[in-house]
Amino acid sequence: MKISAVKKLFVGSPLATAQARHERLSRPSALAVFSSDALSSVAYATEEILLVLILAGTAALTFSIPIGIAIAVLIAVVVSSYRQTIFAYPQGGGAYIVTKDNLGTLPSLVSAGALLIDYVLTVAVSVAAGVAAINSAFPGLYDYRILLGVFFIAGIATVNLRGLRESGNLFALPTYLFVVSFAGMLAYGFVRWLAGWEAPPPVSEVAVSHDLTIFLVLRAFASGCAALTGVEAVSDGVPAFRPPEARNARIVLAWLGIILIVLFIGITFLAHHYHVVPRLEETVVSQLARMVFGGGLLYYEIQVVTMLILVFAANTAFADFPRLAYFLARDGFIPRQFGTRGDRLVFSNGILILGGLAALLLLLFGGATHALIPLYAVGVFLSFTLSQASMVRRWVLRREAGWRWRWPLNALGAGTTGLVMLVIAVTKFSHGAWMVVLLIPLLVALFLMIRRHYADVAHQLSLDNYDGPPPIEHTVLVLVGDLHRGVVAALRYAQALSTSVKAVYVELDPDRTQKLEEKWGKFGLGVPLVVLTSPYRSLLTPFLDYVNHLLTLGENHVVTIVIPEFVPARWWQHLLHNQTALLIKGALLFHKGVVVVDVPFHLR
């Protein structure tokens, strides 16, 4: 009962199925709920660009401006393209569903694999960046960054196992606080700059290790594309909007795009004009905030708000991953356990797996955002591309209203994101993108293998053309090593199962056999005792030979093997008993026509 008490403490009491309900979101609430993932990437996207450019020296940092503009344009294209998806999928258009609908199974599995990886990385990257925000403000915590990260993940997972309502109010606070705080910081920073304030010149002691090549600029661009992760969230969640759902969702997506562009471009420009150089121990946003506000309370507010929105961003993956896993499990591509809700109405298995994998990634990559980024964007842009290519096919095939101007818009989106995906895969390949490039086909192969297995099993279990099972000839054997109360109880139980019960004893020492036979006459309940000799002192071999012999006697013979098993009062006492029962069960697991039954004898 103790385990269930612990579970109740952390996870809460079960909820009835009838308690499931959905809240409909107003536009401002929906913006809060669906934007945290996308907006939070502002906290690290600029830094990732600068981290690549700095390899070619501080002068190369100027390139962050054209790269920032290119990414802003990319955001505009992707947002416009996804507004089409909302129009076509008012019931919610996740990449897996949309791709499956329009391009078929295989592409949809590619997009599912990419998305699953994406969600795990969203958690790992967001938490790593959130911890970095805290570490920048409190450098003493730097050594505990991995522990802090794992702690955050465990906390978010626990909250989700309890079942978090997608409450607009809960999300509104961190999201709007973030938008207002960052907008304020940018505005104040620009005013100070325009007023003629001079930032200190950049530290020039940076070791230049690379030439400023086009490849390096493209790599910096690829890193910055992390800013786009999460913009698809609105189109996934259309049914959660108040009616008219599609119209409201499209408006919210446009808002999101504009806010995202403003914040991202603002930070990138300001970081450049304030001569911010990326450093290991302090984030770019933290350096910027420190210079703009000159430290103080407002600086700490920026750091806390950054951490908060990043934690909320990680949290969205805890809703998305289990939902996608549910769809995949329903279609038979991943184990069925992901398709059942736990007793708090959430998909507990998905939450646990996601939390575990993200924590593992954090450990493996030392809790460093920049180490995880190369793995991140490939999957995101692959699902963008597939999702929008699906939309092109849909417009062209269905020819719904406006298809003539809608399909080129989606084609532009698909083409652009596809191109960006290639750029990311190539420029980031040796930095970690190869893992994702390798993992996605492996995942797809796994999905297909699982699906084939389930289909095969379903076929084997089908009742079509089934004549019913053959009649059974049943023999019950009780395996005994001695005669005591536990064995007598097992004999009595065996007699309740069948009229043809035999006890089997493997003789290791003839003296003991004689003693056993003497006791048997008095307490053996009339069950015949078969004694098998064992020249090699093996318990197993003579017994298995005997069972096999019995099985050959009739075609539909089933042998039930009853093993008396002790159930001790304390767990450690298990080590002192029952090794034989385990051995026998292991040996007979794959034996057709054999059923092993432990009859528990409860020790005080």
Next chain:
Amino acid sequence: MKISAVKKLFVGSPLATAQARHERLSRPSALAVFSSDALSSVAYATEEILLVLILAGTAALTFSIPIGIAIAVLIAVVVSSYRQTIFAYPQGGGAYIVTKDNLGTLPSLVSAGALLIDYVLTVAVSVAAGVAAINSAFPGLYDYRILLGVFFIAGIATVNLRGLRESGNLFALPTYLFVVSFAGMLAYGFVRWLAGWEAPPPVSEVAVSHDLTIFLVLRAFASGCAALTGVEAVSDGVPAFRPPEARNARIVLAWLGIILIVLFIGITFLAHHYHVVPRLEETVVSQLARMVFGGGLLYYEIQVVTMLILVFAANTAFADFPRLAYFLARDGFIPRQFGTRGDRLVFSNGILILGGLAALLLLLFGGATHALIPLYAVGVFLSFTLSQASMVRRWVLRREAGWRWRWPLNALGAGTTGLVMLVIAVTKFSHGAWMVVLLIPLLVALFLMIRRHYADVAHQLSLDNYDGPPPIEHTVLVLVGDLHRGVVAALRYAQALSTSVKAVYVELDPDRTQKLEEKWGKFGLGVPLVVLTSPYRSLLTPFLDYVNHLLTLGENHVVTIVIPEFVPARWWQHLLHNQTALLIKGALLFHKGVVVVDVPFHLR
């Protein structure tokens, strides 16, 4: 079948009980068999003395001479004392047996605990020293010392799992090669020294960290006492000698004592006169051999022979540990599994545990001999003391021939070894001896706890005053989640067990219930279907409630729960099935009156 093939490859085919036999050993063979453990300590004992003295500077190394002489005297005393044990225990007098006989259970358990620890350390120390011998000759292997050590342990364990006959011929080679090679090296070394050869002066760049106190000298003496480990082996193995066993054994023990003293004193003296200073990367014996022979083939021969005898020394523990474990298991102080021989006539469990623990020690202590030594000698001298104190009590109580002069001899032995044990425990306490001082009482407590548990179980199982088991009222439930061929087969099996079979279905979705009921009419074999509702989507809770309800119906009610279980063709497919069966089994394990039966359905 694959696992058994692997086992056969490494362990060999089973041996019949009748194949067990004992070879009787001539005196030279017996010396070879029983001396490797004791003689091998010559390879590191001098070095351990020097390693402590060097802390007070190179000048302090002179103290190795008086310490060496003291240890030689100690060897003479212990050997004389053990010759009495042979006289009294011609059937073999291990410390556990002798102590149990004369001092009773509790002291015998103390000595058993000390011996078990001693055996594990014999393996770890001998292998570490053997690897050090190899590393001294081939410094390139230094980085692989732990790996090499684990590899040696695995090798020795494998050989012992196959069942190693204590063949005199097998042991004669390394033992006599070792004795002859070392005697030759010492003789040649002394001749060169007497002929006026001057060894290079000692390197004086040693950092002096300690004053030369009496405590430090005692600590050096305590370290050197490792030379005595293993001298008890002859008295343990008296029955293996040719008749007259006792007389031959006493002669062999005297030989062993003389050889041990000569080699140990010789190395200690020569190391001093050759100005050998202990170093991390090269053993003292290796430095000495290098100087005596000036490198070359003879040098390498010494290193290889040293390694060989150390491996054989480790090997003896693989015979001793399982044998002691067998005695302890027979007396009910450790789990019964240690009391059964494997199919190669060896006590496989003891061998595996010993090898595992020794490898673990090697890993934890970085494969360094000197780090393990402080743990080693406390247990050895504790068992010496207890064993000889037992002999004193025996002589005084029994008054057998010669008791008047025999008991003072054993009392001298017990007193001396007891004093040495205290010196070791005190001077080495903070260097690791505390672990052993702590572990021995813990082991004794564990032995007593296990013994009490077995006694308690035997009492609960006793058939004295037993009136036989009560009659059983039997209900069989088949837990179903669907109806397919696997379920139908399980239903048919359940019908073979009882006439009162019910199928139980927990409803999570009313639509599915209706579909199930439709199929049930056609394929349900007439078994009534009980549908339980589950408002919280838990499978378990409603089902457990129902089972508990059935159990309250009658006092001797037994409920057998039949669960159809898939047995997939491949192991990984297990992950895709059977979670429910596992859950149910776990939940019902401690439920009295419930038997859980998996009915396997074999998938192709």
